[in-house]
Amino acid sequence: MFYKQFLEITDVLNADFVENFDYWLATLPRNRQKNITASMVAAKFDVKYSLAELILKYAEQQKILEHYYLVKCPECDDTLLIITENAVAEILSAPIYCSECERNEKLTTDDIYISYKVIQQPDITEEQLYQAIEQKIIKNGHITGNFINADSLSNNVETLYKEFYNPSESAYNNLKTLRKKLDLDYGKNTTAKGYSLETLICTLFNEIKGISCTRDIRTETNQFDCTAFCSVKTSKLSIFDYLSPYFIIECKNEPNDKPDNNYCNKLLSIMETNEAQIGIVWGRLDATSTCFTLSREHYLTHKDSSRNQIIVTFCDIDLDNLIDKKINLLKYLEIKISGITLGDKNIISKTFKDTN
Numbered sequence: 591m592f593y594k595q596f597l598e599i600t601d602v603l604n605a606d607f608v609e610n611f612d613y614w615l616a617t618l619p620r621n622r623q624k625n626i627t628a629s630m631v632a633a634k635f636d637v638k639y640s641l642a643e644l645i646l647k648y649a650e651q652q653k654i655l656e657h658y659y660l661v662k663c664p665e666c667d668d669t670l671l672i673i674t675e676n677a678v679a680e681i682l683s684a685p686i687y688c689s690e691c692e693r694n695e696k697l698t699t700d701d702i703y704i705s706y707k708v709i710q711q712p713d714i715t716e717e718q719l720y721q722a723i724e725q726k727i728i729k730n731g732h733i734t735g736n737f738i739n740a741d742s743l744s745n746n747v748e749t750l751y752k753e754f755y756n757p758s759e760s761a762y763n764n765l766k767t768l769r770k771k772l773d774l775d776y777g778k779n780t781t782a783k784g785y786s787l788e789t790l791i792c793t794l795f796n797e798i799k800g801i802s803c804t805r806d807i808r809t810e811t812n813q814f815d816c817t818a819f820c821s822v823k824t825s826k827l828s829i830f831d832y833l834s835p836y837f838i839i840e841c842k843n844e845p846n847d848k849p850d851n852n853y854c855n856k857l858l859s860i861m862e863t864n865e866a867q868i869g870i871v872w873g874r875l876d877a878t879s880t881c882f883t884l885s886r887e888h889y890l891t892h893k894d895s896s897r898n899q900i901i902v903t904f905c906d907i908d909l910d911n912l913i914d915k916k917i918n919l920l921k922y923l924e925i926k927i928s929g930i931t932l933g934d935k936n937i938i939s940k941t942f943k944d945t946n
């Protein structure tokens with residue numbers, strides 16, 4: 591092996607494949623050490639796409655490769671931009687000018703491709719490398735077709751989740767500080783007590799790019815605890831279809847009191863009079879099981895109407911999952927909602943049971 595790191599995985603993956611990949615990577619000419627995609631590796635070595643993806647991710651973990659995104663024009667296929675982490679959400683939210691087509695193009699996840707480049711050269715001398723190359727004959731020629739749809743972000747939902755929700759360490763620390771404030775002694779000041787939970791929840795949801803969560807929305811009859819506006823539309827993360835145009839959160843900072851049907855009914859009646867598709871009851875203890883039953887029944891009677899009306903409940907356990915275990919909030923919401931639509935109220939603990 592040229593890259594010693596690959597020795598670790600010859601038992602796990604197909605040994606021939608690992609050896610061939612190692613050789614190929616180590617002997618790639620400098621000008622071809624970029625634009626490496628999973629589909630290209632899969633085709634070159636005749637392995638499954640998932641296996642190619644696995645070895646690329648492993649090489650990235652080992653700091654041999656680094657991923658980046660190529661943004662391509664949907665019309666002319668010209669590369670418009672090369673971007674790194676955390677820029678995807680912005681790219682999807684505004685059109686980009688293509689100088690080839692001479693107009694602004696609205697991009698989707700189909701136009702963004704994950705590629706890798708070599709950032710660590712193998713630990714061998716030029717001479718060893720030369721000999722190795724001599725022993726095998728490299729099939730030369732321009733590699734075309736590196737980019738096929740399988741490499742686009744549309745097929746990497748996990749990456750997309752992370753692009754839209756990826757709190758920094760300091761953001762997590764801030765959430766922890768806010769969580770501690772939930773249990774301060776507020777005496778008779780129930781407003782301050784309620785406010786502490788609302789602040790935490792608003793801060794949490796504001797970590798999602800494209801979501802703007804506020805405590806300031808009131809109607810003639812209601813003040814909503816938290817209202818979150820969703821400006822993102824991407825058909826590839828269906829969670830945003832549920833979250834748009836906005837969703838409403840009722841908070842209940844009562845450490846000894848389970849939220850019951852009254853909360854769900856209140857939220858459902860509010861949702862009857864606006865466009866929210868998701869209502870969240872956020873308590874400290876897990877809501878009574880009748881909340882789940884009520885939400886499920888409401889879903890079943892409305893599922894063929896033009897929009898969803900789904901209530902999901904959150905509690906301290908969820909806060910721990912999101913803040914301490916750092917589970918992605920978008921994925922978490924998606925699973926929560928699936929719990930109602932599938933009718934499985936234990937779906938969260940089953941889905942995330944291996945998360946530490």
Ligand SMILES: [Zn+2]
Nearest residue numbers: 663666688691
């Ligand atoms: Zn173009």
